[in-house]
Structures are given as structure tokens and as C-alpha cells.
Amino acid sequence: MLVADTRIAPDALPSPGRHAPVEVVMIGHCPSFDGSAEWKRLARDLAVLADIAALGFTAEVERLRALDEGEVEAEPGDGALFALYRLPIPIRSLAYFQALFPQAFETDGGYRSALAGRAAWLPAAVQDFFAGAERSFGDTRTLWIIRVPESEGVRAFLPHPHPRQAEPSQLGAFERALLIERAGIVALPDLERLLLPATLPDVPQVRLANSALAPPESGEMPAADGAPGAGDVVAPILHTLGRVRPDMQCLLTLPLNLRPKDELPAPAQEFLDQIAQLAGELRHLQLLWPYLRSAAYPLASSCGLVAGMQARVSQSHGVWQSIAGRPLPGAAQPWPPVTPQQACALREAPGVTVLLTRAGTLQVDDETVCAPCLPAADRPRVSTPHGAQAHWRSAEVMRFIGWLRRGLKALGEQLLFDTDPQDPRPELALRAFFERLHEAGALRGARPESAYRIRAIPSAESTIAFEIEIAPACPIDRLRLTFLHDRHAAVTETRIEAVAG
Secondary structure, X not given: OOHHHOOOOOOOOOOOOOOOOOEEEEEEOOOOOOOOOOHHHHHOOHHHHHHHHOOOOHHHHHHHXXXXXXXXXXXXXXXXXXXXXXXXXXXXXXXXXXXXXXXOOOOOOOEOEOOOEOOOOHHHHHHHHOOOHHHOOOOOOOEEEEEOOHHHHHHHHOOOOXXXXXXXXXXXXXXXXXXXOXXXXXXXXXXXXXXXXXXXXXXXXHHOOOOOOXXXXXOOEOOOOOOOOHHHHHHHHHHHHHHHOOOOEEEEEOOEEOOOOOOOOEEOHHHHHXXXXXXXXXXXXXXXXXXXEOOOOOOEOOHHHHHHHHHHHHHHOOOOOOOOOOOOOOOOEEEOOOOHHHHHHHHHOOOEEEEEEEXXXXXXXXXXXXXXXXXXXXXXXXXXXXXXXXXXXXXXXXXXXXXXXXXXXXXXXXXXXXOOOOOOHHHHHHHHHXXXXXXXXXXXXXXXXXXXXXXXXXXXXXXXXXXEEEOEOOOOOEEEEEEEEEOOOOEEEEEEEEEOO
16 A cells, blocks of 8 residues: 555644743633533543643543543543643643634634624634744743633632632632742633623724614623623633732733724723723733734634744743734734824823734734833832833833742752751752853843852751842842741742842
């Protein structure tokens, strides 16, 4: 038989053991005709199952393998497992996502809007995340996917009021995303889709003679929870991040709406007003604007492109580097179009990362977060010219600080059973950590002693404590890190504050 007579179907396998500096989590919908997924494909992937089990989902992993091997019979309660609902799954290529959810790109979702149609946004966001990866040798970016049921509407994306962190199987999708230790970014593309008003048109009907918006088609499913505001959506997300994972950021596109005098939709003013009233954990929110439009989809979230570029730049250039001004892959265009004046106004208040087209290339204007990266008590109290501390609202600075927290926490966990307060190895490990940062260009200074200083702090017998000062390559003078590790309590704490020059 000739080789040409055969059909070869490549099986997309992730490469285990590869780690990216910043991993991304996306929560959303993966529609299918019967609601199922290719769970057998996952049940036979030992490397991915090991990653899932390491998060605390050993029972789910063992159940999948037992069902696949025929050791047990399926029960009515296995439906969510067959659909892979709320199961964090690491993927490292678009092909692997398609292998698990082959119908996601061609099946309509339950919620339809006049602007975005009926397609789910998670598949497009995954595609955007990996756009251009085939041209990047050694790409180690990792994207975690958490599928949620469409029937639960907006509730499926929000944290539970009283989660039980000690029982991972009882957690909701958002809390499960926070179990991924290397994750620094969480995105919710289909939550953004559900926040779109269902009947919002491209052009207001008052501008169209003898026109009336067609009534919803029969069978159209409205947003399960109506149209919640920023207080209902953003506040619980940010409160949970600030309490459980202060090292993470949430990407969220501003909801849009239409005022009578507008020709095109604009950011919903009510949402902006509510954002302005929130305080505390706003530093964990990176708002995006606008949406994307292309020949492939009428409207989609930009979170896939932005998160993919953030992960790529973190890997190739360093976590402390911004993605601003770098060409984003693909042929999508920002919609609604944004003028430079509008971009400047949104960047100043409430603090939005805006996508613009320059010289025919889609790019981020500037990376901004809604609040300073450190609380006021931890920032230097010095008199500076207006705008001189704008870098404290830079998303790349927030990513770098979050990465430092994760790196030092991982270092503390490595020291848990090997050292005592009199052992010199903790300080040697810390010096090696910051030496690598200096060599990578994350710290200023021609020599390591100019880039960082480490001083042991007298502490209790079971506690390892160091005070560390670093000079980041970001536009910040210095940061002071207090590293505390309690062997008996198995807790590592990192306090970060700014130091005035």
C-alpha cells in the first residue's frame, strides 16, 4: 500500500515539563451539539492528568482513567466529568484545544446578541492566544482552560461568597483558577459576551429611517442573570484576588452601551461610574478597550491577543517588559474605532489598556491598571511632579511584582524541609535568585551589589527572615522586599514596598 493512500491524523500532544514565567487561565464556554467533550482523549494523556491531579483533583483524574479503562460503570453524576466542566486543563497549542473540544468553533452558544451573534468567545480567544506560535521556536506558553456550563450564565464566572479552599472539588471555576500556582493572568471572554446587551445594534435605530430592531428569535436565551453592574461582577473578583492571589491580574473588556446621541457604542458610563467607586484591590484589574472585529467573527474579546502577547513577551524579553507598541498578530481590527483623544482619556480615568491601529498594525497603546500597583502605605511619600509616578499604574510593573511574589513563595517552599534559621543556604538561594534576575536584565546596575542588597533579620527560631532591596529595570527607583518563611507553619510571606531615592 502506498503512503499516499493512507490518511494521517496528527494527535496534538503537549510537551510536558516546560514552564513559562507567566501562565494564563481562561474561563468560558466550549459549545457542542450534545454538551460533551473528548474526555477519553484527556483520560489517556498522563502528563496533563498529572498536572491536573497536582492541583488537588486526584479523584476526578482517577475517575476519568477508570471510566476510560472500563474498570467502573458510568453513573448519572458523571455528566459534568464527561463534559470536562470546571476542570482546569493545561494546553500548549490550539490543536490540543481542538482535540478536546472539536465542536467548539462550529457550534452556536445559547446566548445571542445582535452585535456578537451566537458564537462563544472562548474558542476565538484561545486561537488568538496561540496566534503566531507556529513561527516561534521554543514557545513554552501555557494556557489553562476551564469550561463552565452555559446554563449557569454569569454566576459560573464569579467567585463563591464562602469557598472552602481545603476541598478543591467543591470550588467554583474562579476559585479553581486560583489553585494554579504559576498563573499570573485570568481572563473571562464569555463573561464579557454575556455582559453585551442582547439587542444593541451597530448603528442606533434613530439614525435609520423606518427601521426597527427585529424582535429576538424564538429560542434565544437571554443572559441568565440579566445585566449585572461592576459592583456585582468586578467587586467579588477583585476581593477574591486580593485575599487569595495578590500576585494575579484579571483582564476584562469594558462593557459597551449606546447613548441616544452616539453613532457607535461606547464604554458603558454606568459601569465606569461604578468602577470609580471601587477601591482596594483595583490594582488587580486590567481593563481593555475596545473589542475586535474581523472576517472570521463579527465581534470578539481582545483578551486572547493581549494575554498571549503578555505571556510571549514575558518569556522572550522578561516579565518586567510591556507589550505596548508591539504588533499583535492576526487581521482583526478594533471596534468601535478609537481616536487618540479617546485613548488618552480612557488611559487617564479609570485606567484602561487601549488597542489602536497604527500604520495598519494592531497594537496596545499603553498598558495601564486602574489603581497603583502598591497600596498608598507602601509607596514613597515624596513630592513629585504631576504624572511622575504614572509608572505605579503600569500593568507590566504589576506583573513583575506578582512574578516576584510567586518566585519567592516557590523558593520558600523549596526551603521547607532542608534548612533552619542558622543554615546559610537560604541566603545563598536568595542571592542566586536575584543574581539570575540581574543577569537577565531585570535589575539595574553594572554589578550585582549595585542591583540588590540582602540582609538577614533577627527572628524567631523557626522563622527565616530577610530584608531585600532591589533596583528594578522598570521605571521605579527601588523596591524593598521582606521575605519571611516560617518552617513550623509552612508559610512564606513576601511584603513589598517602594523606597524613595
